[in-house]
Amino acid sequence: MNRIGRRWVAAFGLALMAAACESGGTAGPSEQALPIQRAPTPESEFTAKEIETTLDTLVAEFNEGAVEPMQMAILLKELGGFFTPITTGANRAMGELGVTGNVVGPSGQGSDQQQRAEAQGEQIVQAVADGAEGIGVSPFGEAIAAGIEEAVADGVPVVTLDTDAKDSKRAIYVGTISEAAGVTAGETLLALLPPAPGTVVIHGADDPSWVDGMNRMQGARGVLEKADYKVVVRAITWSPPGEAADVEAMKALIETADPPVVGLLGLHNVSYRCAMAAEAAEAAEGAGAKRLPVVAFDFEPKTVEYLRRGRIDATHAQRQYYAGYLVPYILYGIKTIGLDATKALFAPRMFDESRLNVGLDVVPSDKVEEYNAFLDSIGVVQ
Incomplete structure (x- = not known):
């Protein structure tokens, strides 16, 4: 610490x-309860x-x-x-x-x-x-x-x-609030994108029974579609081999989408898979491959790893x-x-x-250590 x-x-x-x-007991007639004091943050x-x-x-x-x-x-x-x-x-x-x-x-x-x-x-x-x-x-x-x-x-x-x-x-x-979180995430990615047209891949939910997931996805989608980008949603594969399936599917989207993919947005704790897909597509294209902006969600260890490497541009910590x-x-x-x-x-x-x-908390890739220092200062393990 x-x-x-x-x-x-x-x-x-x-x-x-x-x-x-x-709180040690009921105050007697001559006792007076101390005022509540918050420890300074x-x-x-x-x-x-x-x-x-x-x-x-x-x-x-x-x-x-x-x-x-x-x-x-x-x-x-x-x-x-x-x-x-x-x-x-x-x-x-x-x-x-x-x-x-x-x-x-x-x-x-x-x-x-x-x-x-x-x-x-x-x-x-x-x-x-x-x-x-x-x-x-x-x-x-x-x-x-x-x-x-x-x-x-x-x-x-x-x-x-x-x-x-x-x-x-x-x-x-x-x-x-899922709706608001989606809007914030969409706005973070929007600031990194080239002018439309272009396709944005959202790694999130498309199952109406998952209300929070859908609300988050729709919040982000609304921001990006309003800015005239085409949005394609890759539904998260949670069960094995989820990571491999998601990476391969998003890599294929990057290679085939029309108009071309200009950025990826992950909306849940496995959103580092977007960075894995972008790296895989860039490696397949070889020298001169265009770097795609990637924005993530949550502060999982793998996400932090990609932030430190600069392969995820920013994440959204709850x-x-x-x-x-x-x-x-x-x-x-x-x-x-x-x-x-x-x-x-x-x-x-x-x-x-x-x-x-x-x-x-919107955490850019160049603020990871500052964010970790903040968490440490309040005694939080994230």
């Missing part, structure tokens, strides 16, 4: 000590300054009234991998707030999505029975709705994160840490100042009435 990170951790430790003193070009400012305003609102104890539960699909930064953010926020709560993974029940969603619904019901006054959950699917409705009927608000259960009675969704960090503050806000007041404070980041967009 670098020097900035050590300073952040030291400040965070002080905030945790204050939170621990606050290190300054960086990747710091989500608008979110940080809003959180400071939210905390000021909390401290205007009586600081109250609260119990909450954060239920995630996993605790590692993609969810590691979410876990870090949620635990940090609960420590700063001085609330009682845990971040827990799936119950392990069920072998398919439907069964896991139902088991997660049971986790919600159990959390309410255990005294939770607010619940954050990353849903496995819409089958979780019954558990959410039961919690809401008992007066316990539920906030979803990372994935949504839009047809349930959840209060707010917090995370990446702000999992901020999604996890925001949820406890929002749950606490719903309890203390109310749902409407909490949403009003976050109005600049509300995509619509009930979805809060944490946004994306």
Whole structure:
């Protein structure tokens, strides 16, 4: 961890000590709860300054009234991998707030999505029975709705994160908004393209049953088609031999498309396959082959490798840490100042009435080390 990170951790430790003193028991007549204090987030070009400012305003609102104890539960699909930064953010926020709560993974029940969603619904019901006054959950699917409705009927608000259960009675969704993410990715690639005409290959979703994937793809497609490019979607092959199949299919598109391919855009964590396809096509063409711009999504190790080599021009990193960090503050806000007041404070980041967009970090190939330094400074393993 670098020097900035050590300073952040030291400040965070002080905030945790204050939170621990606050939550150590019910305040007696002569005692007064300490005000909530956020540990300062290190300054960086990747710091989500608008979110940080809003959180400071939210905390000021909390401290205007009586600081109250609260119990909450954060239920995630996993605790590692993609969810590691979410876990870090949620635990940090609960420590700063001085609330009682845990971040827990799936119950392990069920072998398919439907069964896991139902088991997660049971986790919600159990959390309410255990005294939770607010619940954050990353849903496995819409089958979780019954558990959410039961919690809401008992007066316990539920906030979803990372994935949504839009047809349930959840209060707010917090995370990446697929439509907006697609537009941002399309705009990043657009800035690197030669003037139209030309074909752009999107490596993404074309299955209507995958709503988030389709929304992300359509957001990007709309940007590029509006700029008069022809868009061809190569649906991601997830099952083996997925990588080889995707690379070969995109290589063939590069070699045969009319008008010629002028760029590639990957919209999911395997988007480094676009760089592999571009390299394969350039190698087949030989000396003098034109270099194609490639824009990716997520910050997977292979994607970072291609960024460092300059073969991916930029990627879009999701702000999992901020999604996890925001949820406890929002749950606490719903309890203390109310749902409407909490949403009003976050109005600049509300995509619509009930979805809060944490946004994306656009990481160019020449900013990889700076981005890694930012992640290190907030104690996040991406």
